[in-house]
Amino acid sequence: MTSTTTSAATTEQAVPAPVAATVDYLDRRVGLGFAIRGLARKLFPDHWSFLLGEIALYSFIVLILSGIFLTMFFVPSMAEVHYPENALPVTMQGVEMSEAFASTLNLSFHVRGGLLMRQIHHWAALMFVGSMVVHMLRVFFTGAFRKPRELNWVVGFTMLVLSLLAGLTGYSLPDDVLSGNGLRITDGVVRSIPIIGAYMSYMVFGGEFPGTEVIPRMFTLHILLIPGLILALLALHLFLVFWQKHTQYPGPGRTDKNVVGYPLLPVYTAKAGGFFFIVFGVLALMGATMSINSVWNYGPFDPALVSAGAQPDWYMLFLEGSLRLMPGQTEFVILGWTLSLNVLIPAVVVPGLLFTFLGAYPFVENAITKDVGEHHVLDRPRNAATRTALGTAFLSVFFVLLVTGANDLVATHFGLSLNAITLVLRVLIFVLPVVVFIVTKRVCLSLQRKDREVVLHGHETGIVRRTADGRFYEVHKPLDEYERWVRVGHHVYRPLELPPREDARGVRRPGGRADGIRTRLSRFFFEDRVEPVTPAELAAAQSHGEHDELPAAPEGSSAAELAGTRGTSH
Amino acid sequence: MSIEKSSHSGEHRELGGSAGLPERFENPGLEPHRHRLADSDPKRAKRSERQIALIFTISILASIAGVVGYAVFPVDIDRASVLNVRWSTLVVGLGLGIGMLGIGVAAVQWARALMDDGEKIEDRHPMSAGPAAHQQSLEILRQGADEANIARRPVLKGAIAGALALAPLPFLVPLIGNLGADWDISKFKRTAWAPREDGSGDPERFFEGTYRYLARDPQDTKIRAADVTNGNIVHVIPHGLPEEEHYLEEKAKAVVLLVRVDPSILKEAPERADWSYDGIVAYSKICTHVGCPVALYEQQTHHVLCPCHQSTFDITDAAKVVFGPAKRALPQLPIKVDPEGYLYAAADFDEPVGPSYWQRER
Ligand code: HEM
């Protein structure tokens, strides 16, 4: 606020006449003045992890630009042609193939910069989905999804789902052996849907697989419908970020009622705008130097061929893994109707559950905390131990699926039996998340205790002194108030204490059951906790000297027990 | 200015309770700003400026080099070479990449080294427009509903809901109705191996005009039983299929694996005793999991493996599943030989090939 007013005076002299005239022109017609006054000095907090969403945004722009280039030369048709005898590559001369595949070859060999654009497009797609996922993890682990940003989480989540569809449809377009087999697997998965599966397969392919419709259809979805939807959601997403203002990491001077950061003009514009060019530059360099999806090595789609060891793009690998993990015994015939749970569960139910967990998480957590306040200061992941543990447990499931998706590579690389690896992974998918949950939670709580210790006794300096009576102790450097604040400023939730389900006369009250579940969940979330140091505790620790016994963490919680194992600095 | 956190049910407990100390620490406010060396040293600032200008210059040169690379390495049909394609991709790409990267690095460096780096504070306001505005908006909505007289015209309410629900149908029904072409899913059950019961088949492709010959994929040559050697796998299509209509759709269902094993290790159900010929068996190549071609044959174990999700089938035991996510055995194609020793299909598969679906057994 202050900066907006002080800079006004200097602006007047500095702005060159043509700029002033343009601003004036636009202001008189569309009220640009409101926008500049309201937005140009808006503050943006700065942190490397806030760049992740930007990478996704810029990769998307690169996708659109390189995609426009590709549409000029790609022919989305499944009509059969013979590849010209004089065209490159030599291995494909005279081979029968679809126009889609022929135009992809032509694009790669006979359009200057065509191969570059194909490779940039593919690398950008991988970067786009990757940065989006990591961005989402940042939002999750820092609690940035909390009120008032739950809706923007849902917007972002929808974009993630759409981007997977964008990748799937794009991967199908070149009509090589890999893309054809990808479509074939899609067909098999769609058919497993009870009752309507076979009809849905007809709907996708316009009849039997592969037909002649699917690539033109995928093309329209890929270049019009899906990017259009993503673009619309992106606009909404960014508008909400602007409108609600960015969150900030905890730190001195940062509160839920202010924003500390750099103004849009000039610093943020220079950094964020510059970052666009960096992302574009990196993707162009990747496209220039790293070949990807060299489709002429696989050849045109032929339903009898498959390349062993071929992997789908990384964001589809978890589905592949999920399909591999499922034992086949789970297909049943009931009254003559076939129910293929061996496909339905791994390809529809498992991703459905994973995605539902993601999409619904903010609302679940809010139902448990019953928190009504607005949150603009982020959590340090350690201070939200249960959430962090749930997140890592989720990731461990995802990780097991990824490894399963590459189990053949693991087997050949380490000389192990494929079947043995798969059996182990079948167990791990259930055991690992539980282990990871417990371990993560412990780690978070001990990090919190470490914070307490540092606040009470300062940083270790490595300098050892001897007291008059011959004992040794290490000198600790006390924290300054800014450093300390990061470790003591957070809020600690306690389990909800709701009225019991039944009143004194044993009569159930309405809503008692839901409250019971909520109480139990909230105990699960917040039973183990470590309280931040209070001024009184710090004063007590200091009056005893920094090499004294630490006061135990506040009473009552099982965290106090855990804290008993904490080392002290005698 | 302590942080006021959200309300929640647990109350704060008195901790420590020493007189005069607050219950919690207070937010100390922003740390004092540390100035960069360049802020006080004009020479350093000048150096940063020169450095940034240099990076911009590199970007300019790279962009020019990229365009030159476009001109220097032709890839049109009569002048193309794989080398030209490679160089063109590399030089144009490096030009584009370094051109972009240069702008980005220079801009970020400019922001970091030369722009005002003091963090600023701005107030946030609650997202809500406030209770008064809330009241007003409800009032406005009520007034709108009043003026439209919705409450007193229940018939209209029902009518508009019905009209809105039905109006999309003339759009959606043709859209979805056309997508599935003829919706005739019984085609899943028939393959190109089906005999021409009327004997109308081309004698080159059909034995006695009725039964389809087996042929090698992709050469499309007929297969003599004597040429199928022990332990080798032959990839098979119906003879003459490549010239027919719907070639890919038919091929996607009809591809077959042909293997000869020692007849003594072949376990055959009595009703399938005449489906094989002298140890030669033919199975669908389409995986019963989700439909990849089952392409890998292990000679020692007589297993075939699907590379997609590793379902493994035992050729000597009716192609039953021995491992992996598939449930059903690969469908078997009954084969016979004609008087000249060529293999032909005595009948179509007796079940749909490939992935399962709800109506599969109906
Ligand atoms: C929304 C995010 C997008 C993703 C994740 C994505 C992903 C992909 C992928 C993985 C491919 C296969 C590339 C290859 O050949 O190796 C592809 C192909 C293609 N994409 Fe995209 N794409 C996106 C947006 C777009 C847009 C906006 C356009 C056009 C305006 C476009 C046009 C094309 C075309 C024409 C092809 C086929 C060209 C070829 O295979 O050589 N894409 N896309």
Ligand code: FES
């Ligand atoms: S398609 Fe063969 S195992 Fe999945």
